[in-house]
Amino acid sequence: MRFRRSGGGGDRAARETQILGWILVAPAMLLVAALVLYPLTQGFKQSIRSGGFLFGELPGYVGSRNYRDVLSDQTSRDAMRHTVEYVLLAVSLELVLGIAVAVTLHRVFRGRGIVLAILILPWALPSVVSGVLWRRVFDPDNGLLNSVLLNLHVISEPHVWLASGRGAIVYITLVHVWGVLPLVSLVLLAGLQSIPDEVYSASAVDGAGPWRQFRYVTLPLLRPSIAIALTVGTLLAISIFDEIYVLNGTALNTRSILIQVYNTTFVTADFAHGTALAFLLAAATAILGGGYALLLRRATV
Amino acid sequence: MTTLSGRLLKTVAVLAIVVWSLGPIVLGVLTSISTQRDVASVPSHWLPHDATTTAYHELLQGTRGAAAGGTVTEAGTFTRSMWNSTQLALETTAITLIVSTMAAYAFGRLRFRFGGPVLAVLVGTMVIPIFVIVISLFQVLADAHLIDTKRGLILVFVSTLTPLATWLLYTQVKEMPPEPEEAALIDGCRRWQAFVRVVVPQMSSGIAAVAAILVLSVWGEFLIPLLLTSTMNAKPVTVQITEYVGKYTTNYPILAAAGVLALIPPAIVALLLNKRIAGMLAGSS
Numbered sequence: 001m002r003f004r005r006s007g008g009g010g011d012r013a014a015r016e017t018q019i020l021g022w023i024l025v026a027p028a029m030l031l032v033a034a035l036v037l038y039p040l041t042q043g044f045k046q047s048i049r050s051g052g053f054l055f056g057e058l059p060g061y062v063g064s065r066n067y068r069d070v071l072s073d074q075t076s077r078d079a080m081r082h083t084v085e086y087v088l089l090a091v092s093l094e095l096v097l098g099i100a101v102a103v104t105l106h107r108v109f110r111g112r113g114i115v116l117a118i119l120i121l122p123w124a125l126p127s128v129v130s131g132v133l134w135r136r137v138f139d140p141d142n143g144l145l146n147s148v149l150l151n152l153h154v155i156s157e158p159h160v161w162l163a164s165g166r167g168a169i170v171y172i173t174l175v176h177v178w179g180v181l182p183l184v185s186l187v188l189l190a191g192l193q194s195i196p197d198e199v200y201s202a203s204a205v206d207g208a209g210p211w212r213q214f215r216y217v218t219l220p221l222l223r224p225s226i227a228i229a230l231t232v233g234t235l236l237a238i239s240i241f242d243e244i245y246v247l248n249g250t251a252l253n254t255r256s257i258l259i260q261v262y263n264t265t266f267v268t269a270d271f272a273h274g275t276a277l278a279f280l281l282a283a284a285t286a287i288l289g290g291g292y293a294l295l296l297r298r299a300t301v
Numbered sequence: 302m303t304t305l306s307g308r309l310l311k312t313v314a315v316l317a318i319v320v321w322s323l324g325p326i327v328l329g330v331l332t333s334i335s336t337q338r339d340v341a342s343v344p345s346h347w348l349p350h351d352a353t354t355t356a357y358h359e360l361l362q363g364t365r366g367a368a369a370g371g372t373v374t375e376a377g378t379f380t381r382s383m384w385n386s387t388q389l390a391l392e393t394t395a396i397t398l399i400v401s402t403m404a405a406y407a408f409g410r411l412r413f414r415f416g417g418p419v420l421a422v423l424v425g426t427m428v429i430p431i432f433v434i435v436i437s438l439f440q441v442l443a444d445a446h447l448i449d450t451k452r453g454l455i456l457v458f459v460s461t462l463t464p465l466a467t468w469l470l471y472t473q474v475k476e477m478p479p480e481p482e483e484a485a486l487i488d489g490c491r492r493w494q495a496f497v498r499v500v501v502p503q504m505s506s507g508i509a510a511v512a513a514i515l516v517l518s519v520w521g522e523f524l525i526p527l528l529l530t531s532t533m534n535a536k537p538v539t540v541q542i543t544e545y546v547g548k549y550t551t552n553y554p555i556l557a558a559a560g561v562l563a564l565i566p567p568a569i570v571a572l573l574l575n576k577r578i579a580g581m582l583a584g585s586s
Contacts, residue, residue, distance in 0.1 A: 020493055035456060120571050241524055242523045271436060
């Protein structure tokens with residue numbers, strides 16, 4: 001009894017805390033267990049079973065077959081290559097433009113509040129709407145891009161932007177970046193503002209010009225924010241779907257992994273291969289996420 | 302130290318940010334008040350010759366079965382989808398806020414057995430990409446007869462958004478001074494009373510920011526409702542809009558009108574709460 005802090009009353013309070021804690025957490029846990037964790041295990045089961053009678057086979061355990069099928073399927077491999085292109089392009093654009101935006105908006109100026117409010121708008125809009133707003137720009141017959149380039153005599157006849165392979169991916173990425181850049185910029189801006197002014201005055205005394213200051217003072221101190229921006233940008237780009245769906249549907253030249261999952265599962269009704277591909281993407285996402293987490297730890301330490 | 306060229310560069314950069322952010326929206330508004338003829342002419346007229354509200358009329362009252370430049374609309378469908386989105390966003394946000402405020406408080410302030418591991422699992426589910434579960438979710442909801450219902454969608458949205466909301470609110474609880482709650486407990490408040498009367502009001506600014514983020518997230522949901530809805534019973538505006546994209550040609554004024562109407566609610570939320578949203582996004586990520 002000696003060791004109890006306040007005798008019987010404290011005991012009751014501690015028990016009440018235990019019970020209250022579980023009551024308050026229960027709804028969240030039940031919902032997540034029923035509608036996230038349970039479907040997750042069901043999905044995994046599906047990915048290691050055969051497609052069933054629909055595909056002329058007996059239902060049953062097939063091990064890693066669906067995964068091997070998907071990895072050797074040319075359309076899926078193209079989708080993987082496209083996804084890598086989307087990610088690399090989107091993340092590099094977001095980082096370069098994001099740093100430019102953050103540096104521009106770092107110092108106080110008149111109207112900065114309004115510019116910040118405007119900056120956030122593209123992020124707040126549904127990506128489907130972004131796709132709709134940009135669609136006319138890339139219209140093959142009479143889009144903005146064709147009109148401008150024709151007038152400037154850069155091209156001699158209208159170009160079918162979304163039909164060519166590499167170009168189409170660039171334009172869809174641009175629309176994606178339009179929606180994600182605000183988020184990346186805000187993260188980097190917060191990073192910039194956490195750098196104390198003294199650091200700059202010290203380096204100015206040492207005679208460093210603005211470019212050297214940026215290169216040797218700002219960028220290294222910004223590393224944790226850059227790591228976060230990199231993570232957010234990668235995770236959003238690797239699961240790109242909406243913009244592609246609105247701008248080019250399930251066309252082969254712009255298919256991402258997720259569009260391929262959608263097509264396999266809900267257009268050809270092949271749940272087994274669809275879930276297998278989805279789990280491969282999830283694994284890639286998890287590995288990247290883990291890698292970035294390590295990077296972030298090293299950047300902050 | 303600021304030179305003239307430096308100031309000029311900065312002005313150009315600020316202008317570029319504004320034009321880049323607003324350009325597509327302005328273009329959408331211009332397209333929505335253009336005639337189909339202006340849009341379809343080669344080269345296209347970017348400023349409407351005679352501004353018209355035809356596209357909005359056709360969008361809301363229907364093209365009367367005839368395809369208007371590749372797009373068919375029906376009276377009332379778009380309005381219905383906007384209403385569906387509104388209901389989905391508000392109900393999901395309300396339920397998610399209740400569920401995650403309770404959980405965030407428990408994780409942040411109460412010492413209960415397995416609290417730490419449970420929080421880790423909950424937050425860990427954030428890294429599960431939604432598309433891995435959406436296929437089997439379809440079957441789970443079909444078994445429960447919740448396909449193509451708003452109730453089913455709300456359940457899915459709440460479950461997938463609760464981990465994020467809980468995490469954002471948890472970080473806020475951790476940053477709040479504990480003294481007000483301690484004082485209430487010393488005054489004889491029961492723990493749950495202290496939570497409801499003292500802690501929740503203390504969390505209100507964080508709750509407002511999370512509410513805004515939730516409303517925007519639900520309004521923008523596309524893949525989940527694309528798969529889990531089929532009729533106007535639950536179809537949100539994001540899914541409805543994609544049906545105005547014609548197979549071969551598209552009536553851009555109608556499509557743009559739909560886009561403009563669908564962006565008004567999230568734009569208002571973002572403009573009203575932009576400082577809080579920005580603070581939360583930059584601070585907790």
